[in-house]
Amino acid sequence: MEDRIPPSLKWLVTKRSVIHGEILKAEKRLQDYLTEHQSIINKLKTDLQAIDHTLGLHEILIDPEIIPPVRKHSNATKLKYGAVTRYIFECLRDSSGQSSTTTEIANFVVDKTNLDIMNKHEFTEFRHTVRKRLKTLRSEGKVKCAKISNHNEEKRWSLP
Numbered sequence: 678m679e680d681r682i683p684p685s686l687k688w689l690v691t692k693r694s695v696i697h698g699e700i701l702k703a704e705k706r707l708q709d710y711l712t713e714h715q716s717i718i719n720k721l722k723t724d725l726q727a728i729d730h731t732l733g734l735h736e737i738l739i740d741p742e743i744i745p746p747v748r749k750h751s752n753a754t755k756l757k758y759g760a761v762t763r764y765i766f767e768c769l770r771d772s773s774g775q776s777s778t779t780t781e782i783a784n785f786v787v788d789k790t791n792l793d794i795m796n797k798h799e800f801t802e803f804r805h806t807v808r809k810r811l812k813t814l815r816s817e818g819k820v821k822c823a824k825i826s827n828h829n830e831e832k833r834w835s836l837p
């Protein structure tokens with residue numbers, strides 16, 4: 678007679694297998710992210726060293742270490758005031774009654790404005806800006822958020 682695995686044990690084995698797979702997938706994404714950004718950092722450091730060397734060759738000596746760093750503005754601030762909101766409404770009007778995800782709306786705005794988004798990280802930051810604006814518009818009653826059944830699904834937005 679064959680030994681039968683109890684359903685509760687089978688469930689635990691399956692659950693462990695799924696969680697382990699998710700961990701491996703997340704670690705791979707993290708490694709890819711780190712690799713991509715490490716190469717960006719290395720290129721920027723090389724550029725910085727070249728500029729520091731060039732400053733040292735100038736007849737007026739300037740210590741590069743005393744020059745304070747400046748953070749560039751995000752892509753959203755490169756747009757005119759209110760542009761993100763206008764394109765959100767345009768996207769929702771063009772969807773002919775269908776709801777749109779935050780990513781779809783962000784892609785629409787990027788396409789319409791020809792924003793210079795270089796990598797996934799910049800798009801993620803811009804998508805976050807669009808999401809914050811959508812939340813504000815929802816609290817003002819200008820857009821509505823569709824109910825989602827699964828917490829892993831992206832929110833869907835439409836006009837009221």
